[in-house]
Amino acid sequence: MSADALDELTIHEFAVPANLESDGGDDFVEMVAMRNEVETEILGNDDTNPTPRELLPFYQDPFAPKRLFLARVSGRIIGRGVYEWQPEDGATAAFLEVEVAAPFRRQGVGTSLLRVLEASAAADGLRVLQSWSLHLPTASDDVLVPPTGFGAIERGSAAVRFAQAHGYRLEQVGRMSRIDLPVDPDILAAKRADAAAHATGYEVVQWVGRCPDKWLTDMALVHQRMSTDAPSAALEFAEEDWDEERMRNLDDMNEAGGRVNLTSAALHVASGRLVGFTDIALPEHEGRPASQEDTLVLKEHRGHRLGMLLKVANLELLMRVSPVTPRITTFNAEENRPMLDVNEAVGFVPTAYEAGWKKTV
Template identity: 70%
Template sequence: MTIQFHLEETSIDELAIPSTLDSVDGRAFVEMTELRNTIEREVLGTGDTESTPRELLSAFSDRFAPKRLFLARANGRIIARGVYEWQPEEDAPAAFLELQVVKGARGRGVGAAMLDVLEAAAVSDGLTVFQAWSSHVLPVSADVLSPPTGFGAIERNSPAARFALAHGYRLEQVDRISRIDLPIDRALLEQRRRDAQAHAADYAVVQWVGRCPDEWLADMARMHQRMSTDAPAAAIEFAEEQWDETRMRNLDDRNEAGGRVNLTSAALHIPSHRLVGYSDIALPEQEGSPAIQEDTLVLKEHRGHRLGMLLKVANLEQLMAVSPKTPRITTFNAEENRPMLNVNEAVGFVATGCEAAWKKTL
């Protein structure tokens, strides 16, 4: 597709996901990654959510989370990126869309044209529910937009909010972006651990760095599948993910391919010898870069024993031992997920921004 904007010829084309970063398409993928990181820094004022090209390519190559990538170019330069992702599970209801435009090209129809391309791709696959996410700074004015959950808010006049509303999207959920600087006071963590252990007599913590041990593959697959249904999602629609040991090994492979190291602390229910909760932290490819707190889940039938706190503290201690150069950790939590926010706040996480979840149904 070719579109004319103010005498500039702008093209939107699909980029095949490259097998390596050394190819022609790989170099375009690197440029796309730089665009993504630049926009994230502009919006949030920090590089905490940046990815390296290697990390991002690994995510784009995941057969359990298939994606198509579209790039808009003007005068040979990438000025916008669009991602269409879907779930491979049968009867998955929704498409997941991602759209970013460089600052100098906004307000000229590039974003609208890219959105048309992404929505058309989803419709061609039979999907008519579109869902997207946008990053925001914490609100500073009284003119805010709140989701139906009643938890959290974003600036109504932010560029992302204006764009989403103008194209028929509805705000459904707000996630809090939080950060904690390292190292954390060890006396505080020890106190939190003792308090949690007093309520968890039938549980123990098991830990590993990197690939999941064979002994725990089935239990971890079961919990990842529950994560897709148990995490607070408001009206955002997901199909229940299908996890088994093969998909767990694929997760390990993706982390290794992207240069990431996963740190896991899991809750072992001693009477049944089954894992019933876990918390993951991803160490990025580049040493000394901020880490990302990934999933933390306790199965519903084992909640009420302070396992969320126990796992969070255990993994923070593991991180500081394994990677003392890591400066901080960033995490995302639904604003309505007060139990997990309580855990985060109790160990020192502070809010730094928010992420809005949008939905449109044809």
């Protein structure tokens, strides 16, 4: 970027539009296109790229509020910064995201965006700053390993240099995995039968789309436990408050974005309560890759191979509901070996890594 162009750089907070047809809708579409270009460049594919319609509801979520800042040169969106926080009492962390289009990097745009985000956190009294960056596997021996001892990223990558230059410490590495579809149904049937033999006293309950009213309370509980039970290393998260209203809001966002959730849940027969779940999100456009979302079994019900049972059941459901879906992507903490064992056993393979960064001010 030339010095003259840099002089024209502006960063402003962007008012998220009510819909894509209202004022600001075109700018939101342009922002999503820039975001997708950046992530496609990093990953080498567009498997995780959302459409504007899919992404918009998540910028309107009252339970995970966000502010969006756009960097422009001559009116063109060349960078974005996302500032997110938790509305729960006692939350201490802000979640920051900075992305800059390739031709405009190493010119101070990312730093300028980060300063705006950090200033927003300071104004809100949030002293823990956390962010994530995507990385391809590396053959280099010069790697950075988090304190967990699990996973590694290339020390010399641009994202690492940027994070460390601004005082952030690597706390966790997550794995991005992919499974190509269809999976051999005989293999899935055998794994499901084996898991079911260890899950006496449990049944699988499934649905497509909105959570049935009868399960809203149970699903709210397991979602809340996702915020406390999932491995997070030294990254900080407040326990999320989930109730039936928040569950309905999640379904509303998926419907507004054209996404369809496929859910398989574990029913504890003796209590009549759901004690675990997994869900896969089908995207707006048929034939695009799906996203494996959350998976959790309550701690007090682990040891019965429910994770395997639910994963296999949901894969079978997906192949029935959407046989044209080509593959699924998912993210897991590298130290979450029980879940990685399940994923690897059904055919997921690692494709990329996600670094979790933290700075306390």
